[in-house]
Amino acid sequence: MTRKATLHFIDQSSRNRAELARIGFALGHHSEVYGDLSELSVHPPREGIIVARDTAEDGGIAIVLERLSRLGIWLPVIAFEADPRPGRIVEAIKAGALDYLSLPIDPDRFGRCLARIEKEAEVFGDARRRMIEARDRIESLSGREREVLEWLAEGSSNKVIARELDISPRTVEIHRANMMNKLGARHAAEAVRLKLEAKLEPRIRA
Numbered sequence: 697m698t699r700k701a702t703l704h705f706i707d708q709s710s711r712n713r714a715e716l717a718r719i720g721f722a723l724g725h726h727s728e729v730y731g732d733l734s735e736l737s738v739h740p741p742r743e744g745i746i747v748a749r750d751t752a753e754d755g756g757i758a759i760v761l762e763r764l765s766r767l768g769i770w771l772p773v774i775a776f777e778a779d780p781r782p783g784r785i786v787e788a789i790k791a792g793a794l795d796y797l798s799l800p801i802d803p804d805r806f807g808r809c810l811a812r813i814e815k816e817a818e819v820f821g822d823a824r825r826r827m828i829e830a831r832d833r834i835e836s837l838s839g840r841e842r843e844v845l846e847w848l849a850e851g852s853s854n855k856v857i858a859r860e861l862d863i864s865p866r867t868v869e870i871h872r873a874n875m876m877n878k879l880g881a882r883h884a885a886e887a888v889r890l891k892l893e894a895k896l897e898p899r900i901r902a
Contacts, residue, residue, distance in 0.1 A: 702744030758791035770821035830894035
């Protein structure tokens with residue numbers, strides 16, 4: 697990295713925390729250590745990179761990212777674990793981690809990872825904030841309103857949606873109006889944009 701960053705290490709093991717901090721300082725960055733997310737949440741960081749252990753029994757990185765979003769923390773996250781299974785790595789990346797490291801952490805690999813993420817950090821934080829906000833809005837929809845949104849995102853007209861859902865076009869209009877109101881969308885394109893930003897798995901087969 698071309699400038700000094702603040703690295704926020706989260707691990708229950710004091711020995712691991714000390715070693716991670718040592719590596720961080722050796723790479724020229726400031727290191728903060730936390731035993732868990734509750735400790736970090738006392739003074740939520742507003743800059744830097746979070747490096748969190750992917751602890752399965754605590755829900756893994758997906759839970760870490762969810763709790764961070766509830767705290768309004770949009771910093772990039774790197775996951776790590778000792779001998780992680782390929783499935784765990786895939787789950788963490790899907791959840792939003794920007795990289796996954798194995799313990800013991802290789803300083804050179806970590807340095808390259810930080811250099812790459814520095815360039816992505818601002819874009820990542822903004823995209824993740826929009827994703828969470830979009831998901832929160834979509835969660836307010838009823839099942840039928842969600843279906844209307846998904847068919848709308850496929851470019852379907854009210855008549856097509858009515859046929860696919862086996863309801864009348866007038867009922868589609870009502871669900872669509874309610875959906876737009878809950879999403880705070882002024883037009884269909886804005887509703888579809890929220891759907892795309894939420895990055896949710898589709899519930900329909902177009």
